[in-house]
Amino acid sequence: MVAVYERSYQNATKVTRKANPFGFDPIFAALSKAAAITVLVLLAGIMASMIYGGWPAFREFGLGFLTGTQWDTMNDRYGGLPAIIGTLSTALIAMMIGVPLSLGTAIYLTQLAPAWFKRPVGTAVELLAAVPSIIYGMWGLFVFVPLFAAYFQVPVSQVVEGMPILGTILYARSPSGLGILSAGIILAFMIVPFIASLTRDMLDQIPTVLRESAYGIGCTTWEVVRHVLLPQAGVSIVGAIMLGLGRALGETMAVTFVIGNANRLSASIMDPGSTIASRIASEFNEALGMQMNALIGLGCVLFFVTFVVLVIARILVSRVKQY
Amino acid sequence: MSDTTATAGLQGQVKWGRVRQSRRVSDKVLRVFATASTMVAVFVLFWILGMLIWKGGQGISLDLFTKITPGPGTAGGGLLNAIVGSIVLTFLGIAIATPIGVMAGTYLAEYGKGSRLADLVRFINDILLSAPSILIGLFVYVILVMPFRGYSGWAGSVALAIIALPVIVRTTEDMLRLVPNSLREAGAALGAPTSVVIRQISWRAAKAGIVTGILLALARIAGETAPLLFTALNNSFWFNWNLTGGISNLPVTIYAFASAPYDNWQQLAWAGALLITGAILALSIGARSLLNRK
Numbered sequence: 147m148v149a150v151y152e153r154s155y156q157n158a159t160k161v162t163r164k165a166n167p168f169g170f171d172p173i174f175a176a177l178s179k180a181a182a183i184t185v186l187v188l189l190a191g192i193m194a195s196m197i198y199g200g201w202p203a204f205r206e207f208g209l210g211f212l213t214g215t216q217w218d219t220m221n222d223r224y225g226g227l228p229a230i231i232g233t234l235s236t237a238l239i240a241m242m243i244g245v246p247l248s249l250g251t252a253i254y255l256t257q258l259a260p261a262w263f264k265r266p267v268g269t270a271v272e273l274l275a276a277v278p279s280i281i282y283g284m285w286g287l288f289v290f291v292p293l294f295a296a297y298f299q300v301p302v303s304q305v306v307e308g309m310p311i312l313g314t315i316l317y318a319r320s321p322s323g324l325g326i327l328s329a330g331i332i333l334a335f336m337i338v339p340f341i342a343s344l345t346r347d348m349l350d351q352i353p354t355v356l357r358e359s360a361y362g363i364g365c366t367t368w369e370v371v372r373h374v375l376l377p378q379a380g381v382s383i384v385g386a387i388m389l390g391l392g393r394a395l396g397e398t399m400a401v402t403f404v405i406g407n408a409n410r411l412s413a414s415i416m417d418p419g420s421t422i423a424s425r426i427a428s429e430f431n432e433a434l435g436m437q438m439n440a441l442i443g444l445g446c447v448l449f450f451v452t453f454v455v456l457v458i459a460r461i462l463v464s465r466v467k468q469y
Numbered sequence: 470m471s472d473t474t475a476t477a478g479l480q481g482q483v484k485w486g487r488v489r490q491s492r493r494v495s496d497k498v499l500r501v502f503a504t505a506s507t508m509v510a511v512f513v514l515f516w517i518l519g520m521l522i523w524k525g526g527q528g529i530s531l532d533l534f535t536k537i538t539p540g541p542g543t544a545g546g547g548l549l550n551a552i553v554g555s556i557v558l559t560f561l562g563i564a565i566a567t568p569i570g571v572m573a574g575t576y577l578a579e580y581g582k583g584s585r586l587a588d589l590v591r592f593i594n595d596i597l598l599s600a601p602s603i604l605i606g607l608f609v610y611v612i613l614v615m616p617f618r619g620y621s622g623w624a625g626s627v628a629l630a631i632i633a634l635p636v637i638v639r640t641t642e643d644m645l646r647l648v649p650n651s652l653r654e655a656g657a658a659l660g661a662p663t664s665v666v667i668r669q670i671s672w673r674a675a676k677a678g679i680v681t682g683i684l685l686a687l688a689r690i691a692g693e694t695a696p697l698l699f700t701a702l703n704n705s706f707w708f709n710w711n712l713t714g715g716i717s718n719l720p721v722t723i724y725a726f727a728s729a730p731y732d733n734w735q736q737l738a739w740a741g742a743l744l745i746t747g748a749i750l751a752l753s754i755g756a757r758s759l760l761n762r763k
Contacts, residue, residue: 174664175663177572178575178576178579178580179571179586181570181576181587182572182573182590184569185573185593185594186589188634189597190544191608191612192604192608195608196607196608199607226701237550244559247506247509249504250502250505250507251505252504254506254507255507257503269513270510271511271514272753272757273753274510276688276689277514277746277749278691278692278693278720278745279518280518280692280724281742281745283519284742285516288520288524290728328746335513338506338509338510339510366492366495366496367500368495369492369495379746389599392599396602396603397601397693398694399694410517422705426603426693430607430698431698443605449600449601449604450599452600452601455755456596456599457596459596460592460600
């Protein structure tokens, strides 16, 4: 009797195992792990392909690839300095204009806006971040650049002409409106909604109690921002700003439209220039041989610069205080 | 009379000390500056939208949707091939990115709690999220265009998929994390193994959020131009379903037509820009309202 029971029990387990509809479990786990690893493989692949594609240029020109100012397709001599400086200077201009604007917007959205007004304005700012960069480029080229040339470049050039330092930095030889400064300004408009909505989310995470107690002892809005909000969220706001910087460094289409794509180095920010991304976008399809390797090499430089910026940014953002 | 009140006011200020005045000024400056910068941002949005509607609206006609892109110097024409090509590339990109992205997000939220691998993947995914899209175009060029010697629709949609992937991973993980653990425990208590709990409980509970993520990814890649420049390229012929050649698509067409010397090309570029921006903004608003409805 006992033996029969035991047998049937054993059979039962066997049967359930056989009919186990859940044998899928380990496969599912492995699939999801594989998908997660795909993300790592992609980044490693991007890094490897940039190094692989740019290697002939690095080997040929050595350090001169970073410091050379000639971009000579006739003689196949390539130096990336104008593009690297263009990338850094447009990003710097964008940060100088964009960061105060985006912090102001974030403060308005979290502290000053009346409750019914927060949602629509917040949505508008987020939509601005969703507008594709080619649209910014068209707007920049056809609307902003002519206005900029007529009402800023021409008068400023007349004023600063002959001045010691300003006369070099701000003087436009041909006031077409295209140039490093216009690209920087368009970039600033592009990163404002991005940094502003990130910063707003961070400021929203600060407990209302902290803010209200500061207001309660008679602090003004400025004092609340300066002494309560900034110390609480400062590090992660710097992270958000660096994320914006990463975006400004790699932005392509908008910059390609308005920077003028000049290959020479100019001391004036009113003159046309180029960034790494705009150089790649405008030349890559016609590039052959060493020129293509040089362009991928520039891409490799861009990759490592943005990679470092983004790593720092993410570390700072993740240090947001938990309550 | 007015003189005396003015002096009284001045004396009042002096009596209250400089501190109070400076506090008042700094507060005022902050308020004015913050309001002004918000106005600038909102103003730019309406300026861009207004310009698109004004310039692009003139180009909206039946021809836009029924005729293919015109050759140089040819009158008329539409954007039919570019519109179809863009839709195919974008949806193919999403179709590639969605399964991988949802599974990777599931791994991060459900399996990888506290594991080193999950932390690393999360970090790298966040970096990929903001990696310059032109570099992704270069990457796909090196791995797919160079070896096969030709631009292709496949390469274009793979490039778009790589851009969409991190968005989907991130939102899927965030949304799955919002699912209360008690739901999972209830499923496990009924004897369901992990994969069933995930599929029947976690995914169902987070469905709206995951769909939002996919819509946002769609909005993100619909207007991407830079990665398509060296992968899908463009052509001015009728769209062919054979995805092994260059494929016409809206962003690259806009880029090529916007600064062209032909009036009808420029008009088409504006109309295309209006279409693409309208679609993207509608997708973003749709995704947001889907999330808020829950």
